[in-house]
Amino acid sequence: MTDVEQRVAAVEARLESAFALDARLKAIEGDLRKVKGGSSLRDWLQTLGPYVGGLVVLFVGYWIKDSVTLALEREKLNLAYAQQMPALIKAFDESESDQVADRNAVALAMYGRYAISPLLERLELGGDVLPFAAARGLRIIGFQDSAAACPTFRRVINDHTRRFKWLTHKALIRLIGQSECADARADLESYRAALAQLGADDTKLRAFAQRYSTADGFDAETVAALTSEIDRALAIIHQVKT
Amino acid sequence: MTRFRLRQFLACVVVTLGGVGSAHAALKNCDNLSDNPGDYKVVLDDFAFATPAAQANSELAALRETLQFNFTGQLDVLRASARQLDRNLQVPMRLVFCAGRQPSLDGSDFTAARAEQLSDERVVVEMWGKLDLSANAGGTPSPSARIGYVIPPVQHYVDEDDAPPVHVLAYPKTGAVGSIAELENLPELPAFALVGLGTKAAKANRYDLAVWAFTRAEAGIADAKLAGANPRLEALLAYVKRAACETRTSARKDPSYKGPLTLVPPQACGGVEL
Numbered sequence: 211m212t213d214v215e216q217r218v219a220a221v222e223a224r225l226e227s228a229f230a231l232d233a234r235l236k237a238i239e240g241d242l243r244k245v246k247g248g249s250s251l252r253d254w255l256q257t258l259g260p261y262v263g264g265l266v267v268l269f270v271g272y273w274i275k276d277s278v279t280l281a282l283e284r285e286k287l288n289l290a291y292a293q294q295m296p297a298l299i300k301a302f303d304e305s306e307s308d309q310v311a312d313r314n315a316v317a318l319a320m321y322g323r324y325a326i327s328p329l330l331e332r333l334e335l336g337g338d339v340l341p342f343a344a345a346r347g348l349r350i351i352g353f354q355d356s357a358a359a360c361p362t363f364r365r366v367i368n369d370h371t372r373r374f375k376w377l378t379h380k381a382l383i384r385l386i387g388q389s390e391c392a393d394a395r396a397d398l399e400s401y402r403a404a405l406a407q408l409g410a411d412d413t414k415l416r417a418f419a420q421r422y423s424t425a426d427g428f429d430a431e432t433v434a435a436l437t438s439e440i441d442r443a444l445a446i447i448h449q450v451k452t
Numbered sequence: 453m454t455r456f457r458l459r460q461f462l463a464c465v466v467v468t469l470g471g472v473g474s475a476h477a478a479l480k481n482c483d484n485l486s487d488n489p490g491d492y493k494v495v496l497d498d499f500a501f502a503t504p505a506a507q508a509n510s511e512l513a514a515l516r517e518t519l520q521f522n523f524t525g526q527l528d529v530l531r532a533s534a535r536q537l538d539r540n541l542q543v544p545m546r547l548v549f550c551a552g553r554q555p556s557l558d559g560s561d562f563t564a565a566r567a568e569q570l571s572d573e574r575v576v577v578e579m580w581g582k583l584d585l586s587a588n589a590g591g592t593p594s595p596s597a598r599i600g601y602v603i604p605p606v607q608h609y610v611d612e613d614d615a616p617p618v619h620v621l622a623y624p625k626t627g628a629v630g631s632i633a634e635l636e637n638l639p640e641l642p643a644f645a646l647v648g649l650g651t652k653a654a655k656a657n658r659y660d661l662a663v664w665a666f667t668r669a670e671a672g673i674a675d676a677k678l679a680g681a682n683p684r685l686e687a688l689l690a691y692v693k694r695a696a697c698e699t700r701t702s703a704r705k706d707p708s709y710k711g712p713l714t715l716v717p718p719q720a721c722g723g724v725e726l
Contacts, residue, residue, distance in 0.1 A: 308479045410708055429658075
């Protein structure tokens with residue numbers, strides 16, 4: 211055998227060995243794939259990781275920007291209301307007739323929850339025209355936005371800090387019924403129970419009336435008026451629930 | 453066509469202006485109503501004048517001042533009278549003057565809701581009116597008036613058929629004789645105030661005060677009836693009598709009451725329920 215033939219034989223032997231190695235490697239890879247059972251979450255995460263990170267940053271950025279924009283818009287709205295409402299409140303206070311007072315109360319009520327406090331304060335005024343119109347305004351707000359109105363109405367009837375007259379309590383109890391404030395049921399029931407304890411005992415009446423801005427004029431007639439107002443409100447709430 | 457439209461426009465303007473002119477005076481809020489919340493109140497509104505001539509008349513202007521002064525005196529008399537009867541019988545009643553408030557003369561402003569609010573503010577009677585100058589028998593102008601009274605507690609608690617709460621009376625009632633005295637004193641005012649007071653006192657279980665007020669009111673309304681037949685006053689008088697009787701009965705039934713009404717023999721009342 212010549213040198214050339216020897217070298218060709220060596221190359222052929224190595225080539226066969228390479229084919230054998232390739233076949234072995236394929237067999238090993240096939241076995242390995244069987245053992246692994248397809249691509250894992252880790253593979254997916256490794257693949258999509260850079261994209262997911264980018265998306266999260268994008269969404270968080272958008273949310274922050276959106277909430278900041280909303281807060282800014284809300285502040286702008288508050289400022290606009292703060293600028294517009296005093297003129298309406300002044301017009302309400304200076305109403306020369308019941309019709310004008312009603313119109314101004316309705317206009318104030320259009321500001322929704324923002325008008326609750328000024329109208330509530332107007333309930334505290336004396337007389338039969340302005341408090342009456344204020345109650346109408348609050349009734350509109352209670353109908354349109356009971357979620358905002360009811361908690362405030364409940365706070366008033368539960369208030370024991372001598373901030374409100376008994377007449378304001380009575381008006382608010384009526385508004386609670388008209389606004390269908392179902393959550394106020396327990397408050398009304400406990401108010402009613404407390405009134406039932408009083409009877410016509412002057413000492414008890416006086417002690418109970420300490421929760422109002424003035425205890426003067428709180429008597430058995432007042433107790434009866436409040437009790438029947440509570441009954442009416444509870445009847446409405448019960449009717450709504452059933 | 454153009455002339456027709458012009459006429460239509462003018463008609464609209466006339467109707468609008470006429471409406472404005474005839475619209476009743478405004479019901480202004482009485483801001484000082486919540487002062488002294490424990491007191492019963494007699495509300496005196498701003499008297500209107502029927503005509504510009506009446507407004508310019510010094511006699512009518514003086515009459516307006518005199519009325520306010522006399523009402524204060526009448527309330528003082530009531531308070532003293534109650535004290536005379538019983539040292540413990542306090543009548544916390546005061547006159548409240550509502551400047552600029554001029555309800556419609558027929559009393560239509562006093563709705564049920566308004567009556568409730570006024571009653572809650574312890575108003576026992578509200579009075580308003582229109583002063584005028586009318587020619588008397590001699591042809592000389594003399595003061596005349598139409599005065600309206602509303603008794604909010606009666607309107608709130610009692611059916612209108614049982615007790616009419618609104619009364620509009622013309623003065624002078626009996627011709628020229630005593631007309632000025634009548635106009636200056638308006639004798640019905642204390643009677644109506646007492647009806648309102650009695651109704652509220654009965655609701656508050658203040659039996660002695662209620663019976664005293666109803667009894668005094670009975671005499672006042674009976675006096676007012678002497679001027680001539682008035683079915684509304686008669687109905688009110690009937691209510692007052694029944695209410696006094698009902699109050700006495702309630703007092704006797706109330707175990708917490710130990711006053712003099714327990715000594716009054718029981719009697720059948722019938723009719724209105726307080």
